[in-house]
Amino acid sequence: MSSLADRIEAYLMHLLARSQDGYVEVRRGELADRFSCVPSQVTYVLATRFTPERGFVVESRRGGGGFIRIVARHPRPEQPAGLGALWRRIGRSLSQAQAEGLLRAWEEMGIVSRRQAALARHVLQQEARELAPxxxxxxxxxxxxxxxxxxxxxxxxxxxIR
Amino acid sequence: MSSLADRIEAYLMHLLARSQDGYVEVRRGELADRFSCVPSQVTYVLATRFTPERGFVVESRRGGGGFIRIVARHPRPEQPAGLGALWRRIGRSLSQAQAEGLLRAWEEMGIVSRRQAALARHVLQQEARELAPxxxxxxxxxxxxxxxxxxxxxxxxxxxIR
DNA sequence: CCGTGATTTGACCTTGTTTGACTTTCTTGG
DNA sequence: CCAAGAAAGTCAAACAAGGTCAAATCACGG
Structure with missing residues (x-):
């Protein structure tokens, strides 16, 4: 039996899937209403399912006209070699070699142009120069x-920008 | 539903964008009238959205012939040029407020999508968190x-990447 | 049956918005 | 000069969301 949390998650995923822009905005209260539950249930679903680890970013605003915005980092959630993996692989730090490897790969895959890659190398060099390990x-x-x-x-x- | 404050902000931003001189003058009363709200609502919008932090300066005069002038400090809709200037503007370091301001501007100008802006805000937050000044x-x-x-x-x- | 982790609820908190009564500052006609 | 009137400013109360946290409950493997 799918739990309430599961059903709310499914509903939100559904909204996300058919959204054209990769994000949805909902009212916590309305959601709670639709599922006849307390608002904090929604908060719970967001906290346990729509986490950065799973590739989501959640923003919200309180007060009148408040809302909750759920942003998906990637169209197809967890592809083995997809972007999610990439985000995770990058982690907190990158060596020069790692960064260059990534860039070369992107360039070969046509994800970035030769020019962008060159610019990126330049920026990497500039920014990381004279910083301790x-x-x-x-x-x-x-x-x-x-x-x-x-x-x-x-x-x-x-x-x-063109 | 976007709040009244949001709509007033949007209207003022619109006026600003159209103005060639980078500033607009409005009557608080007229604005209040146009949006069918109390005048102090306008004051609220000015106080919360058109702050120096976000790059605006607000001047006003009371009494007969009074007015409110909103001056946008940097955000000139630099459509064609600007890219080089942008690099220069970023410089070596950015405060949280500056970064968010830039993002907001890019979002307004349609240079980045809402989704990209949200992701960027998140990354900014994550990466800069618990790092000394x-x-x-x-x-x-x-x-x-x-x-x-x-x-x-x-x-x-x-x-x-698809 | 029991312990453990996930879910569900609800009381209370914080933040953002809207309104309105009251104040201050200009301009102007007399 | 001065009183009236025309703006804009202040401030606090009432509202309108969303957030937190912990207790209660549920589901399940051992």
Whole structure:
């Protein structure tokens, strides 16, 4: 028997799946109402199912006109070699070699252009230069994650500044 | 449902975007009238959304012929040019407020999607969290620059990872 | 049957918005 | 100069969400 939490999760996943932009906005109260439960049940579902580890980011606002926004990081949740894995693999820090390897791979896959790769290498160099070992890796990871944010596009996304 | 405050903000932003000089002048009373609300609602919007933190300066005069002038400090809708300036603006370090302001601006201009903006906010938060003052700013700058690397997408059109 | 982890509830908290009564500051006509 | 009137400003109370936390309950493997 699927639990209430499961059904709420399924409903939200459904909304996400058919959303064109890769995110949904709901009212906690309305949801609670629809499933005839207390609002904090919704909070529970968000906290246990829509976590960053599972590839979701949740934003919310209180007060009048408040809402909860659930953002999916990737169209197809957990593909073995997909973006989710990539996010996890990057982790908190990247060596120069790791970063370059990633870039080369992306370039070969046509995920980034030659020019973007070159620019990225330049930025990596600039930013991580003269930083002591614990920090430089973090900065590299930061740069790559910034790239990933823009690259991990939901079908129908932005194409960049022309 | 977006709140009244949101709608008033949007309206003012719209006026600002259309204005060539980067500022607008409105009557508090007229605005209140247009949105059928009390005048102090307008004051509330100004106080919460058009702050110096977000790059606005608000001046006003009371009495007959009074007015409210909203000046946008940097966000000139730099459509064609701007990219180089953007790199320069980012610099070596970014405060949380600066980073969020930039993101908001990009989101408004449609340079990044709502979803990308949300992801970016999350990454920014995660990466800079528990980093002491000199470093956190650098990491934020790194994230934003990573985004910019991909966004400054010349001819070779990239559509993101599918 | 029991212990453990997941779920469900509800009382209470924090944040953001809306309204309205009251105040301050200008402008102007007399 | 001064009183009236026309704005805008302040501030606190009432509302409108969402968040927290812990107790109660449930489901299950051992």
């Amino acid at each position: 614990p920090l430089d890796g973090m900065v590299r990871a930061a740069v790559v994650k910034g790239m990933l944010v823009v690259l991990s596009n939901w079908p129908a996304g932005n194409d960049g | 000199p470093l956190d700013g650098m990491v934020r700058a790194a994230v934003v620059k990573g985004m910019l690397v991909v966004l400054s997408n010349w001819p070779a059109g990239n559509d993101g």
